[in-house]
Amino acid sequence: MARPRTFDEERALDAAVWAFWVKGYEATSTQDLCSATGLGRSSIYNTFSSKHELFTRALARYMDVMTAGQVAVLEQAERPVMERLRALFDVVIDGEFERRVEGRSVGCLTVNTTVEIAGRDPEVAALLARDLERRLASFRGVIEAGQRAGEISTARDADSLARFINAVIGGMRVSAQGGADRAVLESVADTALVALSC
Amino acid sequence: MARPRTFDEERALDAAVWAFWVKGYEATSTQDLCSATGLGRSSIYNTFSSKHELFTRALARYMDVMTAGQVAVLEQAERPVMERLRALFDVVIDGEFERRVEGRSVGCLTVNTTVEIAGRDPEVAALLARDLERRLASFRGVIEAGQRAGEISTARDADSLARFINAVIGGMRVSAQGGADRAVLESVADTALVALSC
């Protein structure tokens, strides 16, 4: 065998996630990534091959963690569906106010990446599409349960409502990045929830 | 006097708007801007001083045009409020499907800029905030009219509903950039409109 690494790959990845999250892909230099991770250039390139590959790995990790968290909230079968959806919105809102830089939310790396580079990077677009499907499937699941339980209107099919929820969450994240305060986001969430029952 | 310009400043600005719209601020090089506008570097720098100033002017122009268009739709006092709001959503949706590159929507420059650079550029953030206020004021106006006319629920104040509309539009634009088709966006819009009446 040989010399072992002195750093933890997952921790480095987490640091890279944060760097890309705050500044976006283009504005984050490889030097920024060295500073953020505490690694030298050699270690970064030896481990992750390129800035682009480090980004896709960081994005994949972000999506895994975030989507798993949201799905977990929605799978609490013992709670009423509307309560679970409210809990989902609360997770989103709390996140927007926990993760801030210079008084502003950093938003959501998924949304940020969709906006910044999905249009001109098919590989990234495919990663985002896969994550979107996973989230939509989860949303659909609860909504169907809610419809069976009579909590959610059956005037619209579950897929449409799932996509509505997804769009509202995206809009809330953009609003947060635009400076919206907590009361605004909570009100947006409330209004969206009302829409589901009618 | 002296040698006159051989180009139209507004047309150059429109070309710059499109360049920034498609690729974002960071990924658009000054060379890209020369190609897009058809101007030489000297003309660009002579006229707009810097990439950053060209961007702020392009953004301001975009916001003027877009917001004016949306406000105009909402000010058709002879139509019912819900019809006007539906027309607003239609304008948004049509825009998402008119402005595409390689099969994908380029979204909205306001949203794109909020996500990409508002957090680390106070000057840009201020421009965006001003435009947001203008749009919210317009949204509030119609919503109040709708509430007086009994078309829109008074369970929520007009400002909250205005911000809800704004968030949903932002979410629709992100969804479009993420690949959503027309039926999805129309369904999201329908669902949002339903929320206003209950």
Add this chain to the structure above:
DNA sequence: CGGGTTTTAGATAGATCAGTACAAAACTTG
């Protein structure tokens, strides 16, 4: 038509970019 002024083209500057080369350091295993 010529003096004064501005625009324009093209070369250039200096910084920074992503990525590589290379050798020293650090560790495992025999």
Add this chain to the structure above:
DNA sequence: CAAGTTTTGTACTGATCTATCTAAAACCCG
């Protein structure tokens, strides 16, 4: 402890970035 292998720090490469410099071209007005 020594051979073999990988990591790591640093210097470097060539490309590209924003911005400027210089001088010729183009135009208006007297």
